[in-house]
Amino acid sequence: MTHAIPRNRAERRKGIADLCQKLTLVMCSLVLLGALDGMQAGFRTDKTMFCVVRGEETLVSGDLYIPPGEQGVRVHAEAENSAPGTNLDGYIRYSTTAPGLSMHFIEIKGRLWRGLLRVSDSAALGDARLDVFLRGCPPEELAPYHTVRIVPDRAALAASQLSLFRRIFGVEPWWVMLGAMPLAALCGLAVFREKGREMNRLLANGVAPIYKLARRGDHWEVVFGLGTNHGVREGDTLAILDRNLAPVGSLTAHTVQNEISHANVDMRTKIAPSFFVALRN
Known part of the structure; x- marks a missing residue:
């Protein structure tokens, strides 16, 4: 007879651990999808293309072309070194083929400029x-x-968005990735801690996981986490439990160390790496 474990409590904790494990997989998948979506959109996006809704405005940026010659270098230096709050429209100009489109420049750093692009309600599509x-x-x-x-x-x-997250959900893929990462870490930590507590509860009841299951000719070599520290002696017979802790067979320990033991079982024995070994009363 194997050591008994409170079934209701064990099953409830196992259910919580399984839920956290599924959430971890979902969050990790979102992290991966967000990263892939952001990268593919970044590679495919035309940096010289601005898309804006008629009647609205949006922040845009681009690289400033500085022509060779004294005039371009001087004006660029004046713009870059201007005091905060200076109206940059006096240094940077624009021209467009679309009536109803206007630009207001708000920042310049090196060759990079940022500005507010406005499109009137009357602008042509x-x-x-x-x-x-x-x-x-x-x-x-x-x-x-x-x-x-x-x-x-x-x-x-x-x-028009190349990013699936932006196109379907209106969310930047990088925000999806950054939001899912801490949740994945928390769920993963919860799973790790619960698995550790579960292993401790099992060991306290004389039940341990199988660490190694290897085919050796006409038998299975089994290494499991019970040893002399748990009361196992060479020649002891122990129970084999399935992943639901139901008895499915037995084995005999032939080499016993402090924390682990070795056994050989017949190839016809029902056993798997996810099974457990338990002391017998």
Whole structure:
């Protein structure tokens, strides 16, 4: 007869551990999906394309083209070294092919500029060209430019997103990843602690997991977590329990150490790596 374990409490704790384990898998999957979605969208996104809803405004950024020559270098230095709160529209200019489109520049760091792109209710739908340049340095023919895609509503804006999370849920994939990571860690820690407590409860009742199950010719070699410290002696017969702790067979310990023991069992014996070994009263 094997040592008894309170079934209701054990099953309840096992249910909680299983739930946490499933939540961990879900959160880890979200972390992976968020990272993959963010990377594929980043690789495929055209950095020179701005998509905005007609009648709304959005923050945009881009690389400033600084033409060779004294004028461009001087104006760029003035803009970058201007006092906080300075109206940068006096240093950075723009031109566009779309009536109803306007820009207000709010920051410049090195070659990177940031600004507020506004589209009026009367602007025509479709693509328009946007050139950004320094004062006194009109855009050159080969200078890079931006394309502004004006869409009718937010549904069209969502449909244009390359990120699945942005397109379907309206959420940045990086926020999904960052939000899921701590939850995955917490659930994983809960599973680890519960598994540890469960193992301690099992050992206290004379039940231990199988550490190793290897085929050796005509028998299984079994290494399990009960030894002399738990009262096992060479030649002792112990019970084999399935993963639900139900008896399914027996084995005899032939080599016993402090914390582990070895046994050989017939190949026809019902046994698996997820099974347990228990002391007999």
